[in-house]
Amino acid sequence: MTEQGTSRRRFFTGAAGLGVAAGVGVGVGVATGYGIRAATEANAASTDPGSTGAASTDPDAQANAIVPFYGARQAGIVTPQQERLMFAAFDVSTTDVEELKRMLGRWAAMAARMTQGKQVSDSPTKPAQPPFDTGEAMDLGAHSLTITVGFGPSLFDDRFGLADRMPPELTAFGTIPGDAVMRAELSDGDLCVQACADDPQVVFHAIRNLARAARGTATLRWSQLGFGRASSTGSQQVTPRNLMGFKDGTRNVRADDTATLDAHVWVGANGASLAPEHEWMRGGSYLVARKIRMEIESWDTDPLEDQEKIFARFKDTGAPLTGGDEFTAPDYAKLGDNGQPVIDIDAHIRLASPEQNNGLTILRRGYNYTDGQDPATGKLAAGLFFIAYQRDPQTQFKVLQTRLGKSDLLNEYIAHIGGGLWGCPPGVSAPGDWFGKSLFT
């Protein structure tokens, strides 16, 4: 064994041990590594940048903006959408449930610190040790970082004794319309982590350090960077544009619309009954992700009137083709001079709207992405990393995507190539609590 090899192993063994103290709360008072002091401090001073999501023009204020980590619900779901995303799916490599619990504890303690703009540990690094934190976010500030963790259906197989804890809502969809070219290497995973912030290096740093602290317990399966938001969740947020050039997120659910969130997004809201073995999801939400590649070169040859027919919205203003401004409700009954509906029967917004789906509503939180170009074709490999949160994906996303996948005019220009389904448990309440603790007790 080389000296380097020995010290590397000692570092990661030590980190795992410290995780017990930090996250699982086994009454150890020593604060080093990813330690207790870290988590307690992180709970102390939080400045909420505001729930409306109105963009700050002061660069220092934006850099220093902190979204509280501890709370009844995980941040990063209704939080006004930040500009950058790194999403990662992990496979658990251990079969020891205690190791998995310790890792989730480490993640919570680290997330508590990182979302405050702090390094993952405040312990001094000995010169002969690798630093606890990888360092690239050291001077950047929190930039409204949120870290949201979810559990995939595969976590509930026979490895950890969780099979009877899996809610039926988390059942994998199988192949539904639009899924014909989904790629296994870009799909699923026992765990997912969604890191959102207003700085690209901050989100990368978060995922990198969580992946590092997972070594020996979980491995990165796939990941995705998103470079700009393609939806709005804050009540004051300007609607951004997707890579097809259309305003996206106009009719999304907003953070201050608590009645809609309780009805469609939060599990067990309004005292809804849950089976005792599925109580661990109360206050959580189900995340569906889809990596949707756009056929950008073809889209760019499509005439404006056809592009607008597909979304049934004007490209410049975002207003529906039936008139008004961006936020005017579309009139699905309106007929044109030719006697045909102004909003095509297969237009994306008609097929997706609550009005045409018995009120079906999801919270969208997607990001524009690019992976550069496809080496085989030279075409841009880019599109929408679609994320949606909901109370029951079986009756929400699955139903909606089944409808869209069959006849959406948009299908000519998109392909779903990856993604997955995860149950995001309620928030981490305080130091000593951790992601999904009640699932394991």
Ligand SMILES: C=CC1=C(C)c2cc3[nH]c(cc4nc(cc5[nH]c(cc1n2)c(C)c5CCC(=O)O)C(CCC(=O)O)=C4C)c(C)c3C=C
């Ligand atoms: C299964 C759910 C959805 C998928 C997948 C999806 C993909 C997708 N959407 C756009 C662009 C737009 N979508 C818009 C509205 C919209 N989309 C969905 C659902 C899915 N979209 C919903 C529920 C809605 C709201 C419908 C309504 O209430 O009217 C819009 C219009 C503006 C807006 O309201 O956000 C655009 C534009 C792309 C490009 C895409 C896949 C690449």
Ligand SMILES: [Fe+2]
């Ligand atoms: Fe859409």
